[in-house]
């Protein structure tokens with residue numbers, strides 16, 4: 476966002492004001508919630524995705540677009556410095572929007588061999604049923620990425636940092652591979668949030684978020700987003716919203732906009748809290764390894780320093796073998812008073828969950844040989860995925876200490 480004199484606005488000003496304006500009908504300063512599925516129109520006919528104008532040319536039907544959802548789309552596009560954004564019913568609907576818009580039978584896609592489990596399963600189990608060839612590659616190994624490219628590669632889908640182990644991908648390098656191959660580069664930046672990386676500068680074509688996580692930030696609404704060039708987003712809107720129908724409800728868009736308005740402030744606090752907790756975990760006798768991009772001990776600390784402008788609030792740590800992990804997980808369930816033992820992440824409340832390597836391999840990743848070894852180098856027999864919330868770090872530390880002893 477820029478001011479009247481073309482001066483670039485700061486991230487907080489952008490987060491608060493992008494997409495919003497006082498309501499012209501009432502003067503309301505806070506954004507209205509338009510719970511309307513249809514809109515009175517002066518277009519005599521036209522009821523196909525191919526006739527779509529919508530948006531600034533007038534709204535038609537909420538599966539095309541809705542003013543409250545459009546407000547959030549503008550806000551996220553501004554935060555991610557892209558031309559446009561499509562919001563979806565969930566992060567998974569955002570991944571589906573990317574895959575089913577830009578891939579057809581006979582195409583090849585390269586996905587990260589470690590990713591959010593739902594995305595891993597969607598790529599490995601669903602896409603092949605529709606004739607799409609899928610390669611799952613360790614995206615931190617650029618030689619492996621280059622070797623996986625085929626003449627029919629249309630899309631490279633990365634995730635950085637990867638859920639749940641915090642491994643990073645050199646996004647600029649992968650963007651260069653994709654460009655040379657005539658493929659698109661989509662990247663799931665949920666762990667980093669829009670504040671974490673300037674994905675546009677890193678050459679990413681489509682930046683995906685589960686807005687259930689940091690962008691919403693309060694654990695009360697599920698949603699997804701894909702931000703990128705206007706022409707790519709328009710194609711996704713026609714396929715994913717209008718035809719597949721996985722739209723974000725206006726109510727969720729309104730809640731998530733309210734969260735997004737404080738995102739830069741929250742990300743600073745998440746980073747600060749996570750740094751303190753990660754440094755404390757490194758000194759705890761029960762903890763055998765801590766992975767956090769803000770630690771000098773992160774195996775890709777140099778890449779973290781050049782690529783990430785905020786290292787976010789996601790920590791993974793180990794406590795020994797799988798049996799020890801399970802015992803500590805049970806102690807967490809029994810003893811934690813502040814940190815919730817629950818899946819999800821990026822909320823104002825701290826959340827923790829035990830992710831055992833063997834189980835994830837069976838259900839989601841199916842890694843063998845070198846790829847399994849590379850996973851285990853980060854995760855051992857399993858990790859605690861800790862999403863450090865906005866509570867004071869000493870309180871989070873005292874709570875974790877109860878469960879680790």
Ligand SMILES: *Cc1c(COP(=O)(O)O)cnc(C)c1O
Nearest residue numbers: 565566567591638665685687698
């Ligand atoms: C949670 C998550 C998703 C899926 O998002 P939902 O909103 O739960 O559908 C995708 N990618 C990452 C990295 C996630 O953490």
